Amino acid sequence: MSDKDTPNLTPHTLTRYDDDLGALRSLLMNMGGVAEQHFDDALAYLLDGDAERGRVAMEQDYEIDRLEVSIDEMAIHLIARYAPTAGDLRTIMSIVKAITDLERVGDKAEKLARIAEEVGPALQSTAFATHFRVMGRIVKGMLHDALDAFVRQDCVAAEEIMRRDDHVNHEYNEVHEVLLEYMEKHPESPDLSLRMLHCMRAIERIGDHCTNIAEYIIFQQRGTGECSSGLREAKERTQI
DSSP, X not given: OOGGGSOSOOHHHHHHHHHHHHHHHHHHHHHHHHHHHHHHHHHHHHHHOOHHHHHHHHHOHHHXXXXXXXXXXXXXHHHHHHOOXXXXXXXXXXXXXXXXXXXXXXXXXXXXXHHHHHHHHHHHXXXXXXXXXXXXXXXXXXXXHHHHHHHHTOHHHHHHHHHHHHHHHHHHHHHHHHHHHHHHHOTTOHHHHHHHHHHHHHHHHHHHHHHHHHHHHHHHHHSXXXXXXXXXXXXXXXXX
């Protein structure tokens, strides 16, 4: 913490402030670890039929919600008690933003597990399981690395995570085209097709939440949500 970011506190109070800020970061990492595990459990149920892990993803989402409430309350306490400035305030606000994305990752994991419970065996027998496995592997890596980069405040790693989201979107678009063909050839099973579409969308959205977390890292370090010019140009070329 630099001098300009240090609240006007006594040494004793400053130590407590640093401890509280560290505890806030630790709670975020705990929440991230739970979200990671739930996503992994949901994919195991969806792709491998592991019902026991699927139940964990469905029944323990309350743990993510509990941590979100705890982190929100601690963040409010920190701001009200210490009035942090500049970089420290950005850190706290970034954590508050990140927990919203992690809570939604938990929601998407629960959704995947519930879909697996309904149509998992039928879905596993289709060629789409391979596509979901590829998307799942990429997004799992993004989530893990986004949390790791958040701890290290690594902007370079954050931008690399944002690039990977383009790969997820490309895979999503490829599978979407194949799914439309599948739906035309199998009009007798609209429910399965719809569930597969929901799976694709849930995984793709988790990738978006990982990108959001990466953007918060850049916001903390640079005071802006913008990525470097090189990455901006690359993303603009992708969108053309």
